[in-house]
Amino acid sequence: MLVLAAASASLAAQTVPAFVGDALPVPLAADGDAERGRALLAARDPANCILCHAAPGVRFAGDLAPTLAGIGARLGPAQLRARLVDNARINPATIMPSYHRVEGFTRVAATYRERPILSAQQVEDLVAYLSSLK
Secondary structure: OHHHHHHHHHHHHHOOOOOEOOEOOOOOOOOOOHHHHHHHHHOOOOOOHHHOOOOOOOOOOOOOOOOOOOHHHHOOHHHHHHHHHHHHHOOOOOOOOOOOOOOOOOOOOHHHOOOOOOOHHHHHHHHHHHHHOO
């Protein structure tokens, strides 16, 4: 069963569409749900966005990274998707995790080996929510 899970995670990572500049124009999954995205953003696990980002309506958020207020007016869905999937491709000095990339890492917790932190659907849910923050 573990081998099957690792194989499916690797397959999922291989199906990520190509970056176009600083964007991933092709969605990873079905249309995202903004409400699920908001809940995911506010949760401490698995995304933990609020550890570093302040967000509208979320108390006790971090300030290490830019606020997410108005992010939907500053970046389009394809740019948001790219940053969630692998922000290090856009900003190599980032401290933000690559939420949907699995290859190229050397020190990975056993829980996340061979699998992304966020599923394709979770990425799309976050994109839907972040896009709504105008």
